[in-house]
Amino acid sequence: MPAYAVIGGQWGDEGKGKVIDYLCENVTMVARYSGGNNAGHTVLNASGEFKFHLMPSGVIWPQVTPVIGNGVVVDPDVLIQEINDLRARGIDVSKLQVSDRAHVIMPYHVRMDQLEEIGRGQDALGTTGRGVGPAYVDRVARSGIRFGDMLDAEGLRDRLALAASRANNTITKVHEAEPFSIDELFEQCLRWRDELLPFIAPVEERVREALSRGENVLLEGAQGTLLDLDHGTYPYVTSSHSSVGGACAGLGIGPRSVAGVFGVFKAYTSRVGAGPMPTELNDDMGELIRERGGEYGTTTGRPRRCGWFDGVASRYGVIVNDLTAGILTRLDVLDGFDPVRVCVGYELDGKPLEGFPAQTRALEQCKPVYRNFAGWHKPTAGLTNWDDLPAEAQTYVRGIEEIIGCSIDLVSTGPHRHETICRKPLIP
Ligand code: IMP
Numbered sequence: 251m252p253a254y255a256v257i258g259g260q261w262g263d264e265g266k267g268k269v270i271d272y273l274c275e276n277v278t279m280v281a282r283y284s285g286g287n288n289a290g291h292t293v294l295n296a297s298g299e300f301k302f303h304l305m306p307s308g309v310i311w312p313q314v315t316p317v318i319g320n321g322v323v324v325d326p327d328v329l330i331q332e333i334n335d336l337r338a339r340g341i342d343v344s345k346l347q348v349s350d351r352a353h354v355i356m357p358y359h360v361r362m363d364q365l366e367e368i369g370r371g372q373d374a375l376g377t378t379g380r381g382v383g384p385a386y387v388d389r390v391a392r393s394g395i396r397f398g399d400m401l402d403a404e405g406l407r408d409r410l411a412l413a414a415s416r417a418n419n420t421i422t423k424v425h426e427a428e429p430f431s432i433d434e435l436f437e438q439c440l441r442w443r444d445e446l447l448p449f450i451a452p453v454e455e456r457v458r459e460a461l462s463r464g465e466n467v468l469l470e471g472a473q474g475t476l477l478d479l480d481h482g483t484y485p486y487v488t489s490s491h492s493s494v495g496g497a498c499a500g501l502g503i504g505p506r507s508v509a510g511v512f513g514v515f516k517a518y519t520s521r522v523g524a525g526p527m528p529t530e531l532n533d534d535m536g537e538l539i540r541e542r543g544g545e546y547g548t549t550t551g552r553p554r555r556c557g558w559f560d561g562v563a564s565r566y567g568v569i570v571n572d573l574t575a576g577i578l579t580r581l582d583v584l585d586g587f588d589p590v591r592v593c594v595g596y597e598l599d600g601k602p603l604e605g606f607p608a609q610t611r612a613l614e615q616c617k618p619v620y621r622n623f624a625g626w627h628k629p630t631a632g633l634t635n636w637d638d639l640p641a642e643a644q645t646y647v648r649g650i651e652e653i654i655g656c657s658i659d660l661v662s663t664g665p666h667r668h669e670t671i672c673r674k675p676l677i678p
Contacts, residue, residue, distance in 0.1 A: 252509050253457075253467045254677055255494050258474025259513035259567040261482075261521040262492075263547070263554065265579035265662060266514050267291030270307040270470055272660075272667050276677055278465040280308030281317035281457060283500030284490040285472035286355055286385065287328045288378040290548025294665045298339070301548055305332045306470050310341060315460070317453050320351035321490060321500020323385040324397070325360070326442035348446065349453040350398030351502075357438070358417040358430050359384040365425040375486055376523030378549050386489035388413065397450045400443040410436055454502030461507055466677055469497040469508070475567040476521075483613060486525025494571040512676055513573040513656065515564055517581045517646075520554040522547045526613035529557035529593045543583040558591040558620065561653035566606035568656045575676055576654065578647060579662040581630050588625025590646055593618040594653055623649055633663045636671050 256273070258264045270280060271293045287303035294300075297310055304324060308314035318324060329348070336343050359381030366384070367374045377383060388394040393413045399406045411432055418429035460467050473492040476482045481493050490496060494511050498504060518539055521527045530536065536556045539545065545554035568576070584590050596603040596616035603616055626640035633639060639647075639661075651658050661671040 252464065253461060253469055253503060253507045254510040254512065255469040255471060255497050255508055256512050256514060257471040257494055257571050257573070258492060259515040259564055259571075259573075259576070260474045260519055260560070261476045261527070262289075262472075262474040263520055263522065264474060264514040264516045266471060267293045267302065267307045268579070268662060268665055268667070269512070269514050269577055269660070270468055271295060271310065272670055273468060273677060274308045274311045274314055276466055277308060277311070277468050278313055279315045279317055279457065279460045279467040280306040280470050281319055281453070281467060281501055282306050282470045282472060283319040283321045284492050284496040285488060286323040286380060286382040287325050288380050288382045288488060288549060289472035292548055292665070295667050297341070303332065303549060304329050305336065305343075305346070308468060308470070309336065309343060309346070312342065315345040315347065315456070316343070317457060317501075318346070318348045318352060319453055319501035320349040321496055322349070323353045323355050323382055323389070323490075324348065325355040325381065326446060330442070330445050344448075346449045347451045347453045347456055348397055348449045350396065350401070350450050352397050353385055353389045353394040354397060354439075355381040355385040356395060356414070356417070356435065358414060358421060359388070361421060361427065361430075362417065365421065365427055369425065374524060376525075380549070383489040388417075395439070397446070400439055400446075401450065403440065406439060407436055410439065457501055457503055461503070469501065471497070475513075475570060476563055478570075481566070481570045483525045483610065484608070486523065486610070510574045510676065511571050512575045512577055513567055513571055514577045514579060515559075515567075515650070515654075516579050517559060517584050518543070519557045519560045519563075520545050522550070522552050522554045526610055527555055527557060528563070528596060528613060528616055528618045529560045530555050531557045539583065543580060558593060558618075559650065560593045560618070561650065562593055562596055562606055565654045568654050573656045575659040575674070576651070576656040577660040577662065578650065578658045581643060581647070581661055582632070582663050584625070585629050585631060586625065586627060588627070589622035590625050591620040591622055592649060592653060594621045595619040621649070621653075630663050632669050634668065634671055636661070636673055639671070
């Protein structure tokens with residue numbers, strides 16, 4: 251059963267969009283399974299630059315069916331906008347499938363996300379403000395609206411009356427803000443239904459059919475393992491399972507279908523939003539990485555926090571995803587740095603910490619222990635052959651393999667599809 255998952259190994263923004271575009275050649279389906287339009291995947295190829303928030307990154311390939319699984323929360327306005335933008339650029343989106351079990355991000359979820367962040371004050375999580383967290387809260391509270399609900403107008407009216415009254419209660423009583431009109435929300439849902447009706451489908455069956463035919467299916471992770479609701483740096487996480495476990499639940503497939511799990515790691519670390527980041531560099535070096543890497547959020551434009559590669563956190567990502575291969579991106583950003591450093595352990599109060607701690611305070615207060623690697627002075631940008639990489643860059647990649655306990659089979663040396671070094675084909 252040839253499903254292959256592409257998972258962010260760090261705090262998101264590892265370059266999964268480019269990797270998915272690269273891997274799509276022999277793939278017929280690309281399926282998102284978690285997150286919402288908090289994600290921002292950039293793809294740069296012969297057709298130009300694309301920034302996707304909901305649309306699976308493989309949509310540009312004509313043979314690919316893009317799928318949005320039940321584990322994704324979808325803001326219909328954002329999806330409709332992406333569909334229209336792609337159509338305007340001549341991309342065929344007619345094969346898109348949106349799960350009838352996927353939850354809708356309602357306008358009140360977006361408002362609640364923003365009000366909750368204000369309420370947290372100094373402890374704000376730095377969410378993307380897109381309503382993702384509150385939509386997942388409603389899903390777990392069994393008060394969500396699903397795309398399938400939109401197919402039955404009468405049933406929808408009843409569900410919406412319940413769901414929106416609940417949201418209005420919180421908005422007016424807890425946040426003392428203006429309630430939403432249930433009638434207007436209902437009309438809005440009908441407009442969304444009219445636009446999205448051709449795409450709503452029982453996608454688990456479609457995925458199953460593709461897998462049964464022996465076609466390769468990519469499971470497109472969003473965010474990264476360290477933002478996973480359970481395995482990330484809780485509470486500074488997103489509200490879904492971005493690690494590989496989320497792929498089965500978020501698409502309705504069994505683990506036996508997953509033939510490979512590929513973890514994408516940036517050659518350094520970045521993080522956007524609040525929360526611990528042991529290797530963060532609040533100095534000129536951090537600034538240099540940010541500027542060289544253009545590290546500004548695709549979704550919010552916020553400057554990303556930057557630092558050295560964190561081998562401890564990344565090794566944890568290898569373990570919880572049981573990675574079969576690693577992919578290292580943005581190696582070229584480190585061209586000319588000397589030394590290049592990798593965190594190989596954490597110390598707290600002068601004592602070594604074991605593994606990647608669950609406690610926020612330990613992560614905030616620990617000191618990274620670094621191993622220095624000699625830098626390389628010839629550019630790696632755009633290289634496509636392993637043998638052309640400077641010896642020091644090869645040593646750096648091999649060092650990361652050893653530290654995280656996973657082979658690096660693909661190295662990305664630039665944003666374009668062809669700027670990739672393949673050491674071992676990932677999809678047979
Ligand atoms: P939320 O997912 O909008 O609730 O935000 C929760 C945390 O996850 C915040 O720190 C966000 O900055 C972070 N986050 C969410 N999506 C992404 C992403 O795609 N890349 C990087 N960080 C993200």
